[in-house]
Amino acid sequence: MATGARLAAAGADAMPAEVQDESAFPPLPVFFAFIMMAFGMFMAILDIQIVSASLGQIQAGLAASADEISWVQTSYLVAEVVMIPLSGFLSRALSIRWLFVFSCAGFTLASLLCALSTSIGEMIAARALQGFVGGAMIPTVYAASFLMFGRKRQTGVTVTVSFIVTLAPTLGPALGGWITSVLSWHWLFLINIIPGILISFGVATLVKLDAPNLPLLKKIDLLGLVALAATCGGAVFVLEEGARYQWFEDRTVLTMACVALCAALLLWWRVTTAEEPIVSFRPLGNLNFLGGSLMGAVFGIGLYGLVYLYPLYLARIAGLSSGQIGNTVFVTGLFMALGAPIAGWVSQRIDVRVMACIGFLLLATSTWMTHYIDIEWRFNELVLPQALRGLGIMCCIVSVSVMSFGTLPNPLIKDATGLFTLFRNVGGAIGIAIINTIVLERFNHHYSRLGEATNPGRAEIVERYDMMTGLAAARGMPDPEGFALRALANEVNRQALVMSYADAFWVLSLLFVAFSVVPLFLKKPGTFADAQEVH
Structure with a gap:
């Protein structure tokens, strides 16, 4: 406790004179x-x-x-x-x-x-x-x-x-x-x-x-710097490229994963032994900051992962242009703007842990609603899920930030902000990797099941095939039967793809529900002006 008090005093001394009077603008x-x-x-x-x-x-x-x-x-x-x-x-x-x-x-x-x-x-x-x-x-x-x-x-x-x-x-x-x-x-x-x-x-x-x-700068730990670059860079490379190349079946992805793991061990050794570590993990000793950073990583999945998944569906399934996609996903930004002042007002009047729970549950509700998606969904069907997502994002980021930094002493802030941002960005990379993996794996599953159901012995399939063949013949196409087969295969492909997107939304909804209870295990932070002890 005494150490925390000394750190807080040192942090106050480090502030410029013009911000010492916190009551003035x-x-x-x-x-x-x-x-x-x-x-x-x-x-x-x-x-x-x-x-x-x-x-x-x-x-x-x-x-x-x-x-x-x-x-x-x-x-x-x-x-x-x-x-x-x-x-x-x-x-x-x-x-x-x-x-x-x-x-x-x-x-x-x-x-x-x-x-x-x-x-x-x-x-x-x-x-x-x-x-x-x-x-x-x-x-x-x-x-x-x-x-x-x-x-x-x-x-x-x-x-x-x-x-x-x-x-x-x-x-x-x-x-x-x-x-x-x-x-x-x-x-x-x-x-x-x-x-x-x-x-x-x-x-x-x-x-x-x-x-x-x-x-x-003369004390910079060059070995630690190399380890940091290899750890972070290698991990993000694996997350970004892994799903595309079947993860560790690809030699390059496997090699980079091994490099990142070895570099992480080297980085940990340098952080614990170097005179001036290249990165400080001291803020993670604060339980609220550790819990908040983990929630920030999951929030990053909701932020960057869904920013990736929505346009993917709108481009591949709905066939919209980049301008039309922008107009559709703009709904989230609009409700974030509307929710920002509300989130600020609410965060000063209720326990921010409750606010964080509400934010994650809003994200879960949004993705749960979207897991019913089909090939016909467009702007109107996506308005409500995106509105809930926008409000959930603002509730999460504000409350998680307050919980993470509210009990940290000033001397730890500089290192803590980097770690907090790192967790969120890596969470986003993990989210995109999860989405890509689910889509690839579940697409193969759904395509196989739909392929089995699409057989010439079923009357409705024969009827659809005859209709497409007749349409192609009426338009003077050179190979009506081939056109009909390609059209059916394309329809199966689209249906399998949208079903795999629905599976990804479902998994994300479960993840958000699971993390909605995490804030309840953290200490109530109160406001940023509360005690500055290191917990």
Whole structure:
């Protein structure tokens, strides 16, 4: 307890003078600087998903193969997940201010390189650079919010940051599809240039939070850094590529899994023995932060996994364009915007543990409703599930953030924000891997069962076949019988695919229900201004 008190006092001493009086609103330049940092974070998160709706156009423009184009996404995610935990050490060495400035400026430069890419190799390298340097913006904004606004105002700030964190990946596919259809895929990256320059100069000028500790760079654990990169990068690679290549049946996936496992053991050794560890796991000693981070990982599945699954269904089954898909999934973003002020108001009036339970149950209800999906579902059928998902997302992210950080002392915040973001992003990667695995496995099952049912001995199959043959003959097609067989096979394929999507929604609903009880086992955090002891 005494140690916790000393840490809390040290954290208070480290705060800039202008935020020591938490009853007053921060100076206007400080508030404006935070808005700029938040917008920079929005750009970094948006770039994860904004490309997803336009991969086909990028593939055509760069003459890339189907396997190569997937690395436009994978390279970004692998590089980003390495920087996120590293940001804690770098923010202590460089300060939050300069780490954010270097991150935003590097992200802007990498965006320009992406737009100027003329080959798939150049694009992959530029996207990796973009993900690595941009990855520091997300955790530094979380940390800056504590130092700029203090803990008494943290709930309101958390609502704002949480809304940005969740809105960006929701709007990404819609915005990306619109930009590509109106302009070209190059503008997916060029739109970052001017805001990135303005934000970099603005934050460098206005933000004065903590002082850099440059001698800390001389103590950097290079072996630990290599282990961190191999652990995080290897794990994300396995999660991103595993389902496509039948997991460990593929030698590359198996090799990367072994590398990640060995690197994780090396990283743990360096964290426990190095004079200045490259990443600190001390925040995980706080039960609320550990539980909140695990819930954040499951929440990441609901955020990134469903952002992936909905457009997948709308493109493959409904056959909608990227613009139409954007209009459909925009419902979630709309209800997130409506739910943000409600979530902030509710979080200050009820136990946030109850609020977290409600959020996960809303997500479970949304996915449970969607597990009845069929090939006819379009905008109208998806409105209510998406509305519940939007409200559930806001309830979850706000309450989970309050539970995670509400009892942490200030000196642990910089490392904790990186770990919290890492858990959420890795959770998203796990969610997409789970979805892909379920879809692949269950598709084969359903296709086999439907194939058995689609036999020429059934009267309704013969009737459908004759009708398609007659239709093809009436249109003057050269091979009416072949057309009818292909049409039947395509129908079986669509039905099997939509049934596999339904199975994925069902599994996710069970997962959300299971984690809805986790908050009940955590300590009631109260507000951000409560006791600062390390528990």
